[in-house]
Amino acid sequence: MKTLVIVSHPGFEQSAVTRTIKQVAESLPDTEVRHLEERYGDDAARFDVTAEQAAHDAVERIVIVFPIHWFNLTPMLKAYMNRVWTYGWAFGPGGTALRGKRMQVVVSAGAAEATYSHQGLIRSTMDEVLTPLKASALYIGMRWEPPLAFYGVMNADAARLAGIGQAFAQRMADCLEPA
Template identity: 45%
Template sequence: MKKLLLLSLFLFASAFADEAKVKTLVIVSHPYFEHSTFIKGLEQAARSVQGVEVRNLEQIYGYDTRAIDGNLERKITREHQRIVFLFPTHWFNITPMMKAYLNETWGSVGPGLWQGKQMLVVSTAGGGRSTYGKNGRVGVELKDVFLPMKASALHCGMEYLEPLVFEGVNSSQLESYKQALIQRLKN
């Protein structure tokens, strides 16, 4: 009986091992998704976590930056406590569809709409230490390239979480990147 109880507790705990503590929305964008390795892998990892809804902008709207349904996206965003933006670093910035998403979904609503929600930026970059960091060509850490996202979060009354960035990405590290994302989504 004791073994059965322990097994039941283990199975119960395992069932919730990959579940987000807060209802999370992951907005994914990649301008060349068909050629993506890392964003595809990270999106797959995000989809594996219970309590996480994933919306891939290019899969939903194609590449038409004017096709984004701001009303629908605001409705979906309201249903979540944490908003995650997942994208490759695109010329030291977010992708064109991500920018269009923010313009259409967040641009005209003013501060306070997302009051109390969390924002997490997750990004990949091919450049490594020779590009990012105090001694890199751009002279700033990759996570600091996204200061406008932090400003957007603070403007909206959100808590800006420490970004999860992967620089100098290497396909041999994809599984560890996926596990790092899963851990962040679960917390």
């Protein structure tokens, strides 16, 4: 299955988890990785919208990798979706570019999994935190896959990073059956 992996992290160099996932993604067959901050810095005005839209054309699955950033997307990822997933291309009259493609979200959170529960500090699950992204995917006709979340990742040691890389690779392999 041809896959596009979009990576965003405002502090990428400090994130062993996101770097690990990106490295694993780069090793997977039929996978293109586009790291937003690496390509465009923190300037959304620099997005090459035509190139970014073209990167979506030949794939069947779009994987978005990011850390939960104030219980939301990273700023560059939100700007990317606003500028690239446009009316008339992704949705609206004639906008079917993403229809039928699979959406896989892979997130990391510094907080423990218990924080993301109805009994936890934010009284919301990770699925609830990701509701706007899920709604966007479903609205434009994408197939929403269950998210893959890694919790309590601050200061992850080598063994934990290896486990995260393996879990990500396994999820990518598990999603190979036809829709």
